[in-house]
Amino acid sequence: MMIIWSFCLIFCISNSVLVIAKDLCLPDQRDALLEFKNEFYVPSPNSGFMIIKGKTEKWRNNTDCCSWDGVSCDPKTGVVVELNLEYSNLNGPLRSNSSLFRLQHLQRLDLANNYLSGILPDSIGNLKYLRSLSFRRCYLFGKIPSSLGSLSYLTFLSLSENDFTSDSMGNLNRLTDFQLMLLNLSSLTGINLGYNQFRGMLPSNMSSLSKLRYFEISGNSFSGTIPSSLFMIPSLTYLDMGTNDFSGPFEIGNISSLSNLQQLYIGENNFNGPIPGSISKLVGLSALSLSFWNVGGGIVDFSIFLHLKSLRSLNLAYLNTRSMVDLSIFSNLMLLDELDLSGINLKISPTLHLPPPIKTLILSSCNISEFPKFLQNQTSLYYLDISANQIEGQVPAWLWRLPELRKVNISQNFFSGELTMLPNSFYSFICSDNQFSGEIPKTICELEILVLSNNNFSGSLPRCFENKFSRSILHLGNNSLSGVIPEEILSGNLMSLDVGHNQLSGELPKSLMNCTYLQFLNVEDNRINDTFPFWLRSLPYLQILVLRSNEFHGPISSPGDSLSFPELRIFDISENSFSGGLPSDYFVGWSAMSSVVAIDYRLIFAASAGLRESYHKSVVLTNKGSKMELVGSGFTIYKTIDVSGNRLEGDIPESVGILKELIVLNMSHNAFTGHIPPSLSNLSNLQSLDLSQNRLSGSIPPELGKLTFLEWMNFSYNRLEGPIPQATQIQSQNSSSFAENPGLCGAPLQKKCGGEEATKQEQDEEKEEEDQVFSWIAAAIGYVPGLFCGLAIAHILTSYKRDWLVRIFSAFLLC
Structure with missing residues (x-):
C-alpha cells in the first residue's frame, strides 16, 4: 500500500509540474498582443522622453503572455480578459484594424495616459464583452463612435481629458447620436467624460441609467438645465457637472425616498437667481460645490446649508452676493473640514471658533483687513489661503507653529517685514505681491512650491546643500536679488522656474539639464552673461523659454546640428547680443508651433493635489508693437517667437512657414538680409508680424494678404522695393509700417509707384497725339473746301x- 501511495503521489506531483510548466496563454492571443505592441512607437529609456517605463517593455515572444505586465487571462480558457496599459508610453494612433480587436474576450481595457492622438475607431464596438473601458487622457479627438452604444455589458466608461466633441441638439425633439449612445448603456455604473469638448443638452430621461453610481462630465460645454431625473437614480452617489454652461432653474424634483447622493459638484456654470432651498433635501451630502453661482447681487440664505449635517466639503466661492456673511454661521457643521468662501464679504468675530476638523480654509478676496485670530486654534489646519485681501503688517509668529500646516497662500496683501521663521515642514508657500524685504531664508530649500514674486527681497539666492530633489515650482521674479543662480537650488523635479526682473548675473546653471520635468523657464531682465543654452533641447517638456533682456551672446544655431524644441510654445530671446545666421531648416523640429499638440496635463504648471493653487506666473512679451504681460491660461494657447533686438544676419529661414500655429513673430532690429520668405503666407493663425529695422530687400509677398487674422505688421526701415500689395489686411496698416523703404511705393504711402507715373505720361502723350490728329483732320476739312x-x-x-x-x-x- 505504501508503494502504491508513493507512486500516486509521484504521479500527481509530476502531473502538477507539467501543468505548471505549460503556458496558459493561447498562441493567437500572444500574437495579437505582440502585434498590438508593435503598432506604437515606444521611446527608449535613453531618448530623454521616457519618464515611466512602459508595461510592454518586458513582453517577450518566448514567455507566457498571461504573466506579462498589464495582462490577465481567464485561468480556464487562456484568453486575455484584462489589458491594463496605463502609462505605457504608447505613441501613435489606434487603428481601425488594430490587432487589439482580435482580443474578442476582453472584459477590461485601460489605455489611459498614453499618446494615442487620433480618433477612437468604430471597431471598439467589436469588443462586445467589455465591462470597463478607459481612454482617459489619451489625446483622442473627434466624435465618440456610436458603436460604443452596443457594449451592453459596459459598467464603467472613462473618456475624460481628451478632445472629443459632440453635436448640439438642433431640434429639442431629436436626440443626437451621442445622447442615444449614452442612454443605451443602461448597465453603466460609472461614466467619466470630463474635460472634453462635448456640448448640447443632456436628455431629460436620465433615470433610465438606473444603475448609475458615478457620473462626471465636468469641463465641457453642456448647456440647458440639469435634468431633475438624475436625482431620481437611487444608486447615484457621485455627480460632477461643474465647469459647463448649464443654466436655467435648478430643480431636484420630488425625492420619494432619501437620496444616496454624497458628492454634488455643479459650480462654475451659468446659474442665476437664488440658490434653491431644495438642496437642503440632500441630507446625505458630504461634498457640495455651488461656486460662481450668480445670485445677481441678492441675499443668500446660508441657513439652507445648516441642514446638511454630513458636509465635509463646502465650496461657495464667488456667489456674487451683497450679503455680509458672519463666518460663525458655519460653526454648526461639526464635520466640515474643507471650506471655500472666496469672493464673499466676511465678518469674522474675534471670539470665533470653527469646528476643530477644518483642514482646508480658502478665504481669498473676502475683504479681510486683519489676520484672522481664530486660526491660532485650528490645530488640524493643513491648507490656508487668505490671498487677495487687505491685511497689513507682519505675519503672526504663531502661524508657523500650527502643527499640521503645510500649504499657505497669503499673496496679494500688504504684508511686510522679513521671513525668518519659515518652517521646514512646509510643502507650499505663496506670498507674491506683498511688501516683504530682506534676504530669502535658507529654509526655502525644503519647499516643493515657493512663490515670492513681486516683493522687495534682496541679497543672493541661498545655496541648498541638502537638496531633496522635490521642488517643482520656484518663482522669485520682480525682486532685487543679485549674484548668480546657484546650481544647488535646482532640483530634479523642477517644473517651473521664474527669476525674471532681478539683478542676477553669471551664467545659466547647467544643472537645469537634470530638470527633465521643466516646462517654464523665465530669466528675463537680468544681467546673465552666457552663450545660447543649446543643452536645453534635452528637456522633453520645455514649453516656455524666455531669455529676454540679458547679456547672452554668440550664435543660436550650430552647424550641422538641428535645434529641436518639440513642446516649445513661447520662445523669447529678444534684446540680447546673439549673432550669426540661421539655417533654412532651423524651425523643423518645433512641433508644438507647427500643429495642434495636446497639452500634457500631468505636467501642467500647478502641482497641486486636488486643491486650486494660485501663484504668480507671467512673462512680458511684445505683441503688435507694444509690451504685454501674459498670465494664466494664455501660456497654453499663446505661441510666439521673438528674436528681436539682436545681431542675427543672413536670410530668414524658409522653415518659418511650417509654424502654422504661430500667433506672434517678431524678428525686428537685427541684420537679416535677402527677401521676405513667401512661406510666411502659411502662418494662417498669425496676428502680429514685425520685420522692421533689418536689411531685407525685394518686394513684400502679395501672398501675405491671405492671412485674415494678421492685424498688425511692420516692414519699416528695410530696403524693400516695389508696390505694396493691395490686399485689405495690408492696406489697413498705418503708413509708418512701411516707412524708410526708399523703393516701396503705393498706398498707404504717399509715393506713387513708377508704373502709375508711366501710365499717366502715356495717357498725356495719347491725348496730345489725339489733339494733333484732330488738328490735322480739321485742317484737312478746311483745306478741301478752300481749294x-x-x-x-x-x-x-x-x-x-x-x-x-x-x-x-x-x-x-x-x-
Missing part, C-alpha cells in the same frame, strides 16, 4: 465775259 473755292473763283474770273464787279460778286456767293 475747291479757290479753283471756282479762278474759273469764274477767267471764263465769263462780264463786268468785273459782277464776276467778283458771283465768286463771293459761290464761296
Whole structure:
C-alpha cells in the first residue's frame, strides 16, 4: 500500500509540474498582443522622453503572455480578459484594424495616459464583452463612435481629458447620436467624460441609467438645465457637472425616498437667481460645490446649508452676493473640514471658533483687513489661503507653529517685514505681491512650491546643500536679488522656474539639464552673461523659454546640428547680443508651433493635489508693437517667437512657414538680409508680424494678404522695393509700417509707384497725339473746301465775259 501511495503521489506531483510548466496563454492571443505592441512607437529609456517605463517593455515572444505586465487571462480558457496599459508610453494612433480587436474576450481595457492622438475607431464596438473601458487622457479627438452604444455589458466608461466633441441638439425633439449612445448603456455604473469638448443638452430621461453610481462630465460645454431625473437614480452617489454652461432653474424634483447622493459638484456654470432651498433635501451630502453661482447681487440664505449635517466639503466661492456673511454661521457643521468662501464679504468675530476638523480654509478676496485670530486654534489646519485681501503688517509668529500646516497662500496683501521663521515642514508657500524685504531664508530649500514674486527681497539666492530633489515650482521674479543662480537650488523635479526682473548675473546653471520635468523657464531682465543654452533641447517638456533682456551672446544655431524644441510654445530671446545666421531648416523640429499638440496635463504648471493653487506666473512679451504681460491660461494657447533686438544676419529661414500655429513673430532690429520668405503666407493663425529695422530687400509677398487674422505688421526701415500689395489686411496698416523703404511705393504711402507715373505720361502723350490728329483732320476739312473755292473763283474770273464787279460778286456767293 505504501508503494502504491508513493507512486500516486509521484504521479500527481509530476502531473502538477507539467501543468505548471505549460503556458496558459493561447498562441493567437500572444500574437495579437505582440502585434498590438508593435503598432506604437515606444521611446527608449535613453531618448530623454521616457519618464515611466512602459508595461510592454518586458513582453517577450518566448514567455507566457498571461504573466506579462498589464495582462490577465481567464485561468480556464487562456484568453486575455484584462489589458491594463496605463502609462505605457504608447505613441501613435489606434487603428481601425488594430490587432487589439482580435482580443474578442476582453472584459477590461485601460489605455489611459498614453499618446494615442487620433480618433477612437468604430471597431471598439467589436469588443462586445467589455465591462470597463478607459481612454482617459489619451489625446483622442473627434466624435465618440456610436458603436460604443452596443457594449451592453459596459459598467464603467472613462473618456475624460481628451478632445472629443459632440453635436448640439438642433431640434429639442431629436436626440443626437451621442445622447442615444449614452442612454443605451443602461448597465453603466460609472461614466467619466470630463474635460472634453462635448456640448448640447443632456436628455431629460436620465433615470433610465438606473444603475448609475458615478457620473462626471465636468469641463465641457453642456448647456440647458440639469435634468431633475438624475436625482431620481437611487444608486447615484457621485455627480460632477461643474465647469459647463448649464443654466436655467435648478430643480431636484420630488425625492420619494432619501437620496444616496454624497458628492454634488455643479459650480462654475451659468446659474442665476437664488440658490434653491431644495438642496437642503440632500441630507446625505458630504461634498457640495455651488461656486460662481450668480445670485445677481441678492441675499443668500446660508441657513439652507445648516441642514446638511454630513458636509465635509463646502465650496461657495464667488456667489456674487451683497450679503455680509458672519463666518460663525458655519460653526454648526461639526464635520466640515474643507471650506471655500472666496469672493464673499466676511465678518469674522474675534471670539470665533470653527469646528476643530477644518483642514482646508480658502478665504481669498473676502475683504479681510486683519489676520484672522481664530486660526491660532485650528490645530488640524493643513491648507490656508487668505490671498487677495487687505491685511497689513507682519505675519503672526504663531502661524508657523500650527502643527499640521503645510500649504499657505497669503499673496496679494500688504504684508511686510522679513521671513525668518519659515518652517521646514512646509510643502507650499505663496506670498507674491506683498511688501516683504530682506534676504530669502535658507529654509526655502525644503519647499516643493515657493512663490515670492513681486516683493522687495534682496541679497543672493541661498545655496541648498541638502537638496531633496522635490521642488517643482520656484518663482522669485520682480525682486532685487543679485549674484548668480546657484546650481544647488535646482532640483530634479523642477517644473517651473521664474527669476525674471532681478539683478542676477553669471551664467545659466547647467544643472537645469537634470530638470527633465521643466516646462517654464523665465530669466528675463537680468544681467546673465552666457552663450545660447543649446543643452536645453534635452528637456522633453520645455514649453516656455524666455531669455529676454540679458547679456547672452554668440550664435543660436550650430552647424550641422538641428535645434529641436518639440513642446516649445513661447520662445523669447529678444534684446540680447546673439549673432550669426540661421539655417533654412532651423524651425523643423518645433512641433508644438507647427500643429495642434495636446497639452500634457500631468505636467501642467500647478502641482497641486486636488486643491486650486494660485501663484504668480507671467512673462512680458511684445505683441503688435507694444509690451504685454501674459498670465494664466494664455501660456497654453499663446505661441510666439521673438528674436528681436539682436545681431542675427543672413536670410530668414524658409522653415518659418511650417509654424502654422504661430500667433506672434517678431524678428525686428537685427541684420537679416535677402527677401521676405513667401512661406510666411502659411502662418494662417498669425496676428502680429514685425520685420522692421533689418536689411531685407525685394518686394513684400502679395501672398501675405491671405492671412485674415494678421492685424498688425511692420516692414519699416528695410530696403524693400516695389508696390505694396493691395490686399485689405495690408492696406489697413498705418503708413509708418512701411516707412524708410526708399523703393516701396503705393498706398498707404504717399509715393506713387513708377508704373502709375508711366501710365499717366502715356495717357498725356495719347491725348496730345489725339489733339494733333484732330488738328490735322480739321485742317484737312478746311483745306478741301478752300481749294475747291479757290479753283471756282479762278474759273469764274477767267471764263465769263462780264463786268468785273459782277464776276467778283458771283465768286463771293459761290464761296
